[in-house]
Amino acid sequence: MLEPIIHLLRDPVDLRQLKIAGDALVAESYVRYPILEGIPRLLAPTRTAKEETLRRKMQEFYERHTFPGYDGIDSPGVLMDKARRSNFGAWLDRAIPPMATVLEAGCGTGQMTNFLGLVATRTVIGVDQSAASLLLGNEFAERFGMRNVHFLQGNIFAMPIAERAADVLICSGVLHHTPDPRSGFESLLKLVKPGGVILIGLYNRYARIPLGWRKMLFRMTGRAFHRLDAHLRRKDVDASKKEIWFADQYRNPHESWHSVDEVLRWFDDAGVEFLSAVPAISSGVAGEENGISLFQKHPRGGAMEHVARQLGWIFTISGEGGLFVLAGRKA
Ligand SMILES: C[S@@+](CC[C@H](N)C(=O)[O-])C[C@H]1O[C@@H](n2cnc3c(N)ncnc32)[C@H](O)[C@@H]1O
Incomplete structure (x- = not known):
């Protein structure tokens, strides 16, 4: 099952290639990463001891609380209905080309990974540190024979993925649970091909x-x-x-809140061109009821408009967690 993506995988410690050897992946340094219950265990520690302590705490939390829940999602049809009911899921599916390599960092139970993998010509990889969450996603993918969908246990700050592997990278609802969201974004951006798209979803400072x-x-x-x-x-x-x-x-042990302009600054500093936002961050964008072409360039508006919009989010997206997503294209 891993043969089609082995060229995209890397030893998370020294970033060199991995080889499949029976029920393990073997690094050039001869370290063996076992494949247990269908999932390669490629989790490596975050660089500093303090950050690693928090990461472990978060991992323990998400081993107990696998998010989002799978109950009632017992077929691809039900998954498709659920994902398409959220505008973001439908728009993302529409925007991603059929032959794309898609990476979801912090995929949790892999509902989005599996949903995007329903287009069988895509290669879709979900990475998360929580084995319990990944097992749920993998069980679904295996049950429905989704051979183009792969789940890996890994750390966002030491990803087991080659640089420039992904056409599309999604990381939503994750970086705000890490000690350094900006550097998480910067490390993930390395995994995106030039011209590829990165989508970052974070808790909003106002809506939260x-x-x-x-x-x-x-x-x-x-x-x-x-x-x-x-x-x-x-x-x-x-x-x-x-x-x-x-x-x-x-009850989450750690979260941080972020503003639109803060993430736009991350984009600008990293040479990422702003494409779109959900919810929209400026006027002159097709109404949400018409759908947004997520990978097309939209007006980004100005700082005052962003403040007004984010204040408005207190009355709209706040009820469902106050998460906003920005999409950008890597230069
Ligand atoms: C709130 S869940 C979001 C899951 C999914 N992205 C979604 O939107 O439904 C956050 C996920 O981030 C994962 N996570 C947090 N820090 C991580 C890290 N350093 N490396 C890998 N995964 C991480 C957690 O294990 C958890 O599954």
């Missing part, structure tokens, strides 16, 4: 404010006010998924 208040309230009052969270009130989400949501949003 109501959740911050609720978090404090819940800490003081227990479950009494849980209905203040729009997601916990939803009737179309079952109890176990709500538990996972609650843990991810309110």
Whole structure:
């Protein structure tokens, strides 16, 4: 199963090539990375001891709370329906060409990885540090014979992937759980081909404010006010998924919040051309009901407009976690 992508994999420590040797991947340094339950275990530590301590804490958390939940998603059709119901999923699927190599960094249980892999001509790789999450994604891919979808255990700060491997790299809902999101972005960008697209999804500094208040309230009052969270009130989400949501949003050991202009600065400094944002960050963009061509260049607006829009997000995307995504093209 790994033969078609072995040229895209690297030893996460010395970045040299890996070879398949039975039930392991072997590095040129003769280190063996086992393949357990169908998943190559290529997890290597983050560089500094302090950052590695936090990474381990996050890994333990996501080994217990596999996110997002899979309950009820028992066929490709159901997965497709769910992903397409979110505008972002539908637009992303439409934007990614059929022959693309797609990398999802921090794929969690791999719902997006599997969804994008439903186009069998794409090569789709999901990397996460949580083995428990990856097993759920891999079980789905194996059950439905999705041979173009691959899951690897790895660390975003020591990725087991060759530089310039990906046409499209997605990292959503992840970097804000790491000690240094900007350097995470910079390391991931190396894995994108020149001219390829990177999509970064982060908690928004403004849209996250109501959740911050609720978090404090819940800490003081227990479950009494849980209905203040729009997601916990939803009737179309079952109890176990709500538990996972609650843990991810309110009990997470580490998160940071980010603004649109901050991420645009990351893009500018790294020579990444801004393409689009979800939600939109300027006027003059086709209305969301018409759909956004994520990989086409959109107006990026100015700082004042961004502040106004992000304040508006307090009343829109805040209820579902306050996550915004920026897409950019690598020079
Ligand atoms: C909130 S979940 C998001 C999952 C998925 N991207 C989504 O949007 O549904 C965050 C994921 O990031 C992963 N993660 C956090 N830090 C990581 C790191 N340093 N390396 C690899 N994965 C990491 C966690 O294990 C977890 O599965």
